Amino acid sequence: xxxxxxxxxxxxxxxxxxxxxxxxxxxxxxxxxxxxxxxxxxxxxxxxxxxxxxxxxxxxxxxxxxxxxxxxxxxxxxxxxxxxxxxxxxxxxxxxxxxxxxxxxxxxxxxxxxxxxxxxxxxxxxxxxxxxxxxxxxxxxxxxxxxxxxxxxxxxxxxxxxxxxxxxxxxxxxxxxxxxxxxxxxxxxxxxxxxxxxxxxxxxxxxxxxxxxxxxxxxxxxxxxxxxxxxxxxxxxxxxxxxxxxxxxxxxxxxxxx
Amino acid sequence: xxxxxxxxxxxxxxxxxxxxxxxxxxxxxxxxxxxxxxxxxxxxxxxxxxxxxxxxxxxxxxxxxxxxxxxxxxxxxxxxxxxxxxxxxxxxxxxxxxxxxxxxxxxxxxxxxxxxxxxxxxxxxxxxxxxxxxxxxxxxxxxxxxxxxxxxxxxxxxxxxxxxxxxxxxxxxxxxxxxxxxxxxxxxxxxxxxxxxxxxxxxxxxxxxxxxxxxxx
Numbered sequence: 102x103x104x105x106x107x108x109x110x111x112x113x114x115x116x117x118x119x120x121x122x123x124x125x126x127x128x129x130x131x132x133x134x135x136x137x138x139x140x141x142x143x144x145x146x147x148x149x150x151x152x153x154x155x156x157x158x159x160x161x162x163x164x165x166x167x168x169x170x171x172x173x174x175x176x177x178x179x180x181x182x183x184x185x186x187x188x189x190x191x192x193x194x195x196x197x198x199x200x201x202x203x204x205x206x207x208x209x210x211x212x213x214x215x216x217x218x219x220x221x222x223x224x225x226x227x228x229x230x231x232x233x234x235x236x237x238x239x240x241x242x243x244x245x246x247x248x249x250x251x252x253x254x255x256x257x258x259x260x261x262x263x264x265x266x267x268x269x270x271x272x273x274x275x276x277x278x279x280x281x282x283x284x285x286x287x288x289x290x291x292x293x294x295x296x297x298x299x300x301x302x303x304x305x306x307x308x309x310x311x312x313x314x315x316x317x318x319x320x321x322x323x324x325x326x327x328x329x330x331x332x333x334x335x336x337x338x339x340x341x342x343x344x345x346x347x348x349x350x351x352x353x354x355x356x357x358x359x
Numbered sequence: 360x361x362x363x364x365x366x367x368x369x370x371x372x373x374x375x376x377x378x379x380x381x382x383x384x385x386x387x388x389x390x391x392x393x394x395x396x397x398x399x400x401x402x403x404x405x406x407x408x409x410x411x412x413x414x415x416x417x418x419x420x421x422x423x424x425x426x427x428x429x430x431x432x433x434x435x436x437x438x439x440x441x442x443x444x445x446x447x448x449x450x451x452x453x454x455x456x457x458x459x460x461x462x463x464x465x466x467x468x469x470x471x472x473x474x475x476x477x478x479x480x481x482x483x484x485x486x487x488x489x490x491x492x493x494x495x496x497x498x499x500x501x502x503x504x505x506x507x508x509x510x511x512x513x514x515x516x517x518x519x520x521x522x523x524x525x526x527x528x529x530x531x532x533x534x535x536x537x538x539x540x541x542x543x544x545x546x547x548x549x550x551x552x553x554x555x556x557x558x559x560x561x562x563x564x565x566x567x568x569x570x571x572x573x574x575x576x
Contacts, residue, residue: 151571173575175381176515187378187457188575 109225112143112203113309114193115302116182116219118246119230121212124256124289126154128230128298129207131289133163135299140204140306143196144169145189147181147211154209168200178211186223193223205306215244221316226305228252229319231275237266240275245319247275252283252301259288362496370486371503373511378457382450383512383574384505385410388562391569396517400527403506407531407538409556411505413441414451414480415498416542416551421484422497423546432473435481437548442478444560446567450576451478458482466490498539506531512574 117125126146133142142164146154148171155171158164172188174181181189193206208224210217219227229246231239234257240247247253253275261268268286275284283301287294308314369375384406386399394402417438424434442448455478462482463470466489474482480501487497510524545551566576 150573156570173381173572175383175512175575176573177380180380184374185376185378185380187376187460188381188453190460191378191453191456 108310108312112141112193112197112201112206113226113306114206114208114224115305116208116210116224116227117230118182118210118218118227118250119212119254120214120235123212123230123232123235125209125212125230126157127289128254128256128287129209130158130161130163131295132207132299132302133158133161135295136205136302137164141200141202142168143193143200143203143206145192145196145206145208146171147174147178147189147209149174149176149178149211168196170196174211178213179217182208182210182217182223183220186220189223205302215239215242215246218246218250218319221318225309225314225316226251227319228254230254230256232256233258233261233266233268233271234264236264237271237274240271240278243278248278249282249317249319251305251317252285253279254298255284255286257288258286258294259290362490362492366490366492367496367500370500371507373507375461377461378454379504379508380511381575382454382508383516383576384508385559385563385566385576386509386512387516387572387574388566388569389559390516392558392562392565396513396519399509399513400531403509403527403531404534405556406505406509406559407502407534409554410442410447410559411502412538412542412552412554413438414505415501415538416545417441417478417480418483418487418497418501419494419542419545420548420551421481422487422492422494423484424548425485425488431471431477431481431485433548434484434551435473435477437551438478438480441551441553441555443555444563446563446576447560448478449567450563451480452476453575454479455482458486462486462489493543494545495539495543498542499535502535502538503532506535515573 117129119125129144136142144158144164146158146169148154152171155169158169159166170192172181172192189208196206197203210219227250229250233255255272255275258268272284272286285294285297285301287298289295305314373379389402417434421431421434424431439448442451456475458479459474459482462485466486468489483497483501506528510528513524514521542552563576566572
């Protein structure tokens, strides 16, 4: 059997980001419940003020409490998943050292805002969680997580009728914002939607193991507008690597001064 | 021997990703135990005279031992013997792993297999040797990092005018320099100061088992 030197030697790290109250902890509990029979799991939580998320997950009884570790974030949850990932990396290393080998380490971000996403220095893949109760328009507000996380989850779809949100439309607008990248409309009361989510996790893990999965940084920058130098009106856009911005801006400025 | 002032700036910058942003240098449990914000400058002076003198002395000695090709495990043992709180030892070793990541990326080279278990001051001493830092400067770095960790945490725990806090830091700079000058000549593990701060150590133990906290230590 040929030796595959590119195959990763550690568990895949899956980030779960999204604003406060969208159901990140509940989603992780759902994942643990669905996958703990087939995958060796660990969970790291990043709370802002408490270890509430870790306690919720431990009390949910979906995973050995020892496999759930809270990390303090010094009141800066976005720093802990992007600018300085040290505490989370050490916690992931410790989980694998204590229970390894593991297949999947799920890292929950502290609920922050629409701009907070994981650095690829910490996670191999990430999903971004919105919920219908936050309003159908949130998906149109955009941001790096909504546009470019590996998966966008629109959670609590069962609440749609109660909060006046057209779930189908929200999911469709999510796909448009992501230019076709995957979106899952999820409810923990809808077994079919959970199967879609777990299939995505399994597929991503398979690709991670074969070296076909490339971590993508959703980037810290939200989609934004420039005055259009061609006079065709402004349009929102994003930059894959940030290098086009200065050139584009310079062109726009030149157009304005001409 | 003089250290590049920009190198010292890089290492003392809060933006250095070494895991420090979740550290309050004991301030969070100190406030919970009744210390007031107004007492923070006194708290910092107490730290500079006790636990931070031990940390800085350890870093200076680790640098000297690394430079002489000696066994840093002995320096680690001397630090541990002078750090009676289990919680502080565990935290110091977590911070050591954070600085080891910095060292491995910025000054790559071979490592002792035990380096992943060493505390922050021992790893910093090794870093100081690799980066050709002067002994007094690694001690100043330890002192400055501690003062900034406490004051930055204060802004999260009891918010107030950040410039007032910055003025406290400025006023403490001579204290940091004085502490650094005193430990800079040390060379061997037995010379590392052994000052204790029983309240700081007790608070660290309490904090270790506190569930609702902003900072890991």
